Amino acid sequence: MLKRLLVLCVAVCLSVLFVLNAGAGNPDVELKIKVNKDGFSDATGRLIDAPFHVKKGASVRVTFLFDEKTSEVLRDLMRAAEEQHGFVHAFALHNGKEIVAETKELGLKNRQATLEFIAGDKGAQNYKIYCTLMCFGMEHLHDLTIEVG
Numbered sequence: 001m002l003k004r005l006l007v008l009c010v011a012v013c014l015s016v017l018f019v020l021n022a023g024a025g026n027p028d029v030e031l032k033i034k035v036n037k038d039g040f041s042d043a044t045g046r047l048i049d050a051p052f053h054v055k056k057g058a059s060v061r062v063t064f065l066f067d068e069k070t071s072e073v074l075r076d077l078m079r080a081a082e083e084q085h086g087f088v089h090a091f092a093l094h095n096g097k098e099i100v101a102e103t104k105e106l107g108l109k110n111r112q113a114t115l116e117f118i119a120g121d122k123g124a125q126n127y128k129i130y131c132t133l134m135c136f137g138m139e140h141l142h143d144l145t146i147e148v149g
């Protein structure tokens with residue numbers, strides 16, 4: 001009796017895990033982008049200066065990674081809280097007509113933020129990603145482009 005209950009319990013737990021995994025899913029395209037006051041850069045630290053291309057209908061996840069050194073942001077704890085705020089970002093995804101997704105704030109306290117969307121949804125042909133906050137580097141953080149097709 002106890003054994004049967006245990007088997008049932010394991011089965012239920014496994015199926016819950018399976019459903020959760022299916023829900024999270026893996027996107028077709030995953031872009032990891034480092035963010036600092038000099039702009040957007042790739043995994044090797046090279047600044048991104050060309051659009052990304054994704055196929056229509058692809059599920060896309062853009063992951064932003066905070067790439068500012070803690071010591072630089074805090075300047076040995078001498079920097080005022082007001083100035084530290086310049087190192088906080090939040091990114092919007094614009095499809096040419098409207099914002100279709102936004103990240104949570106990215107900064108020292110939250111070093112990773114994501115955007116997810118389906119490429120070409122509602123007829124979109126390209127997307128712009130830009131920071132919506134006043135920040136250090138805002139002049140470099142306004143023109144990440146994703147083209148569909």
Ligand SMILES: [Cu+2]
Pocket residue numbers: 088089090131132133134135136137138141
């Ligand atoms: Cu910003």
